[in-house]
Amino acid sequence: QISNREEGIWKNGVRAIKIINKHCWRPQKDFIARIIHLEIDVPWFLDLKSQNHGASYLETESVESGKSMAWGKVKFVVVVPCSLVQMVKNATELRAIVDIGHTFLQSRQELLDSRWMHKLANKNGWILVSSDWRGMSNLDLPMIVRTLVADPNGFRSVRDNLIQGYAARAAIQLFCREALLDINSMRFDPPIHRQNHSEVRYLFYGISEGGIMGGAYSALTGPTGLLDGAILGDPGTPFSLLMSRSDLFPGYRDLLLLNVYYPRHVRLVVSLMQMAWDSVEGTGGFLAPPVTEPFPTTLIYAGLGDSTVTTIGSEILARAYSAETFANNPKAVFGLGIHRGPFENLSSTSGSAIYTELLYESDALSIQYDKTKSGDVVHNDVHLCTRLDPAIQHQIEEFVNNGRIIDPCESDGCIRSKAWC
Numbered sequence: 001q002i003s004n005r006e007e008g009i010w011k012n013g014v015r016a017i018k019i020i021n022k023h024c025w026r027p028q029k030d031f032i033a034r035i036i037h038l039e040i041d042v043p044w045f046l047d048l049k050s051q052n053h054g055a056s057y058l059e060t061e062s063v064e065s066g067k068s069m070a071w072g073k074v075k076f077v078v079v080v081p082c083s084l085v086q087m088v089k090n091a092t093e094l095r096a097i098v099d100i101g102h103t104f105l106q107s108r109q110e111l112l113d114s115r116w117m118h119k120l121a122n123k124n125g126w127i128l129v130s131s132d133w134r135g136m137s138n139l140d141l142p143m144i145v146r147t148l149v150a151d152p153n154g155f156r157s158v159r160d161n162l163i164q165g166y167a168a169r170a171a172i173q174l175f176c177r178e179a180l181l182d183i184n185s186m187r188f189d190p191p192i193h194r195q196n197h198s199e200v201r202y203l204f205y206g207i208s209e210g211g212i213m214g215g216a217y218s219a220l221t222g223p224t225g226l227l228d229g230a231i232l233g234d235p236g237t238p239f240s241l242l243m244s245r246s247d248l249f250p251g252y253r254d255l256l257l258l259n260v261y262y263p264r265h266v267r268l269v270v271s272l273m274q275m276a277w278d279s280v281e282g283t284g285g286f287l288a289p290p291v292t293e294p295f296p297t298t299l300i301y302a303g304l305g306d307s308t309v310t311t312i313g314s315e316i317l318a319r320a321y322s323a324e325t326f327a328n329n330p331k332a333v334f335g336l337g338i339h340r341g342p343f344e345n346l347s348s349t350s351g352s353a354i355y356t357e358l359l360y361e362s363d364a365l366s367i368q369y370d371k372t373k374s375g376d377v378v379h380n381d382v383h384l385c386t387r388l389d390p391a392i393q394h395q396i397e398e399f400v401n402n403g404r405i406i407d408p409c410e411s412d413g414c415i416r417s418k419a420w421c
Contacts, residue, residue, distance in 0.1 A: 010175060010178065010179040010183075013040060013041040014038055014039070014040045014041075014175060014179070014183065015038065015039045015040075016036060016037070016038055016183070016184070016185040017037040017038060017039055017075070018036075018037040019034065019035075019036050019037075019185050020034065020035040020036075020037075021033070021034050022034065022035070022082075024082035024085060027082075030082055031081055031082055031115070031118040031119050031121070031122040032079055032080070032081060032082065032118050032122070033080050033081060033082045033084070033085045033188075034079075034080040034085075034185075034188075035077065035078070035079055035080075035112065036077065036078040036079075036080070036185045036186070037075065037076075037077050038075070038076055038077070038078060038185070039073055039074070039075050039076075040073070040074055040075075040076065040168075040171060040172060040175060041071045041072070041073060042071065042072055042073075042074050042167065042168045042171040042172075043067075043068035043071065043072075043167055043171065044062075044068050044069070044070040044071055044072035044164070045058055045059060045062045045063065045068050045069075045163065045164055045167060046058060046059060046072075046160060046161070046164050047059050055143060055146075055154060055157045056157055056160065056161060057156065057157060057160045058160045058163060058164075068167075072164075072168070074131060074134075074168040074171075074172070075108070075131065075132070076108060076129060076130060076131035076172050077108045077111060077112065077129070077130055077131075078127065078128070078129050078180065078186070079111060079112070079118065079121065079127065079128040079129075079130075080127055080186070080192075081118065081121045081122035081125070081126065081127070081128075082122055083122045083123070083124075083125055084125055084127070084192045084193070085188055085192070091193055092124075092125040092193075093125055093193050093194060094125055094126075094127065094181075094192055094193070094194040094200055095124055095125045095126060095200065095201065095400070095401050096124070096125075096126045096127075096200060096201040096202065096203060096400045096401065097126070097127045097128075097129060097176050097180065097200065097201075097202050097203075098121070098126050098127070098128055098129070098202075098203050098204070098205050098400060099129050099130070099169070099172070099173060099176070099202075099203070099204045099205070100114075100117065100128055100129065100130040100205055100206070100210070101130075101133065101204065101205065101206030101207070101209070101210025101211070101213060101214045101217070102130060102132070102133060102137070102206075102207075102209070102210055103207055103208040103209050103210055104136070104208055104209040104248065105136065105137065105138050105140070105141055105144075105209070106137065106138060106209075107132045107137050107138050107139070108130040108131055108132055110130070111128060111130040116387075116388055120393060120396075120397070123397075124397055124400065124401055126400065127180075129172065129176055129180075131168065131169060131172055132165075133162070133165050133209065133210070133213055134161050134162065134164055134165030134168060135158050135159070135160075135161030135162035135163075135164070135165050135280075136158070136162060136165075136209060136213065140158070140161065143157060143158065144158060145255060148252060148255040148256050148258075148259065149255050149256075149258050149259055150259060152259065152269055152272070152273065155273045155276055155277075156276060159276045159277065159279065159280055162213070162280045163279075163280060165213075166216070166217050166220055166280075169217060170217075170220075170221050170224070170226060173202065173204075173221070173226045173227065174226060176202060177202055177226065181194065201228045201229070201400060201401075201403065202226065202227060202228050203227060203228055203229045203230065203231065203296075203399075203400055204217065204218050204227050204229075204230045204231065204296075205230075205231040205233070205396070205400075206230075206231070206232055206233065206235070207233040207234060207387055208233070208234050208235070208308070208309060208383065210233070211232035211233050211234055211235025211236075211300075212232075212235045212236060212237065212239065212242070212281060212282075212309075213280075213281070214230060214232050214235065215230075215232055215235055215237070215281065215282025215283075215298075215317060215321075216280055216281050216282045218230035218232075218295060218296050218298065219282055219293075219295045221296075222293055222294045222295035222296055223293050223294060227296040228296065228297075228403070229296050229297045229298070229299070229399060229400070229403065230295075230296045230297075230298045230299070231298075231299045231300075231301075231396055231399065231400075232298060232299070232300045232301075232317070233301055233302075233386065233387050234301070234302050234303065234306060234308075234309050234314065234383055234386055234387070235282075235300065235302070235309065235313075235314060235317055236302075236309045236310060236311075236312075236313025236314045236316065236317055237281055237282055237283045237313055237316055237317045237320065238274055238277070238278070238281065238283065238313070238316070239274060239277050239281060240270045240271055240273065240274035240277070241310070241312065241313050241316075242309055242310060242313045243270060244267070244270065245310040245312070245313075245377065246307070246308050246309065246310070246377065247307040247308055247376065247377045247378065247379040248308060249376070249377075250376045253266055256269060256270075282317055282320060282321075283316065283317060283320040291322070295321075297343075297352050297353070297403075297405075298321060298323070298352070298353040298354075299353070299354055299356070299395070299396070299399050299405055300314065300317065300318055300321065300323060300353060300354070300355045300356070301355070301356040301357070301358070301386060301392055301395070302314035302315075302355075302356075302357055302358075302386065303357070303358045303359075303360055303363075303382040303383065303385065303386040303419070304330065304331070304357050304358065304359045304360060304363075304364045304382075305359070305360040305361075305362075305363030305364035305365075305366075305367050305380065305382045305419065306363075306367075306380075306382040306383050306386070307363070307367055307377050307378065307379050307380045307382065307383065308379070308382075308383035309383060311357065314355075314357075315333050315334070315335075315336075315355075318333065318336055318353070318355035319334075319335040319336065321353035321355075322353065323336055323353035323354060323355040324336055324337045324338060324339040324353070324354055324355070325337075325338055325339070325354070325355050325356070325357075326338070326339055326354070326356065326407035326409060326410075327339075327340060327407070328407055328409035328410050328413055328414070329355075329356065329357055329409055329414065330357055330358070330359035330409065330413050330414050330415055331357065331359070333355065333357070336355060339354065342404050342405060342406045342407065343404060343405035343406075344403075344404045354405045356392070356395065356407075356408060356409070356414070357414065358382075358385075358386055358389060358391075358392065358414045358415075358416060359413075359414060359415045359416065360380075360382050360385070360416045360417075360418055360419045361415065361416070361417055361418070362417060362418040363380045363382050363418060363419050366380075367380070380419055381419040381420070381421060382419040384419075384421060385416075385419040385420070385421035388421045389416075389421075391408035391409070391411075391412075391414065392408055394406075394408060395408040
C-alpha cells in the first residue's frame with residue numbers, strides 16, 4: 001500500500017523532528033556521530049480516534065478489506081555511528097541497517113541509552129533504527145494497569161495495538177530499504193561510504209520483549225522479503241508461561257489480585273488472555289505447523305538460569321521454528337536437531353533457524369530453589385549478561401555482516417560459572 005516511489009510518498013511522508021550531531025574525536029569512547037528523530041506516516045488500522053495510546057481497537061472495515069482507512073503518525077529514531085562518517089580516518093563501509101526491538105515496557109529511548117550496542121554498531125558499520133512496540137511500550141502502561149486492575153476485557157485493546165504496531169514497523173522497515181540513506185538528515189560531507197545497495201543487509205534484532213514480539217513480526221513480514229534475517233535474544237512463548245515464571249511477575253499478579261479473589265483466579269485470567277495473545281506472538285498465528293510461508297533466517301539465543309524469561313519458553317519457541325542447535329551447545333534440547341558446521345549461503349527467507357544457549361552453572365542450579373517465602377523467583381543477571389557475552393556478540397556480528405551463523409560454543413561449550421556482567 002505504501003510502496004510507490006513514483007508518487008514520491010517518502011518526500012512528504014517522513015519528517016525529521018530533531019537532529020543531534022555528536023563529536024567523533026575519541027575513537028575508543030565516541031561511537032555515535034548523529035542521532036535523528038523522525039516521524040513517518042503509516043497505514044492506520046485502528047479506529048480513527050486512537051492516534052494517542054490508550055483504549056483503541058481495530059477498525060472493522062479496515063480488517064475486512066485489508067486496506068487502511070486512514071494514515072497515522074509514528075515516531076522512530078536513527079543512530080549513525082562514527083565509523084561511517086568519512087571525516088573519521090579509515091571510515092568503514094555501511095554493512096547493515098538493524099532494526100532494534102526494545103525490552104519489556106520500554107521505548108525507542110532504550111536504544112539511545114545502550115552504549116554496548118553503539119559500540120557494536122560502530123565497530124561493524126551498522127546504522128541502528130528503533131521505534132516503540134505500540135501496545136507494549138511505556139506509553140501503554142496505563143492501559144495495561146487498567147486491564148489488570150479493573151477490566152480484563154481491555155486486553156483486546158493491547159492485542160489490537162500490537163497488530164497496528166507490526167504494521168507501523170513494517171512501514172518503517174520499507175522506508176529504510178527504499179529511502180533512508182537519501183533523506184536530507186542522513187547527508188554527510190563527504191557522504192557515507194556504502195556498498196552496492198543490494199549488498200547492504202537489513203535485519204531485526206529484538207531482546208526480551210523485543211525477541212518475543214520480534215518472532216511474530218519477523219514471521220509476519222517473511223513473505224515480503226523486507227528482512228534479510230532476524231535475531232531473537234532471550235525470547236520465549238507462550239506469554240502466559242513466561243509471565244508466571246518471571247521475576248517480574250509478582251507486581252502484575254498483585255495488580256490482578258485487586259480484580260479477582262484468589263491466585264488460582266489469576267492463573268485462569270492469564271490463560272484466557274493468552275487466547276487473544278496467540279494471534280500476536282510467534283507460535284500462535286504465524287509459526288503454528290504446518291509452516292506454509294517463508295520466514296527470515298533466524299538466530300535465537302538464551303541463557304540457562306534466566307530468572308526473567310524462562311529458558312523453557314525459549315526452547316518452545318525454538319521448536320516452533322524447527323530450529324537446530326550446534327553440536328557444542330551445553331545441553332541437548334528436546335525436539336531440536338544438531339547442525340554440523342556453520343550455517344552459510346542462506347537466503348533471506350530460507351526458513352532456517354539456529355538456537356544457542358549459554359549455561360550459567362550457578363544460576364541454573366539455584367533458580368529452582370532460589371525463591372522468596374511467597375514462592376517468587378529471585379532475580380539474577382543472566383537475562384542481561386547473555387546480550388553482553390563476547391561469544392554471542394561475535395555470533396551476531398558474523399550473522400549481520402556476512403549472513404552466516406557460527407557456533408559460539410566451539411571453544412568452551414558456552415559454559416559460564418555465574419552471570420557476572
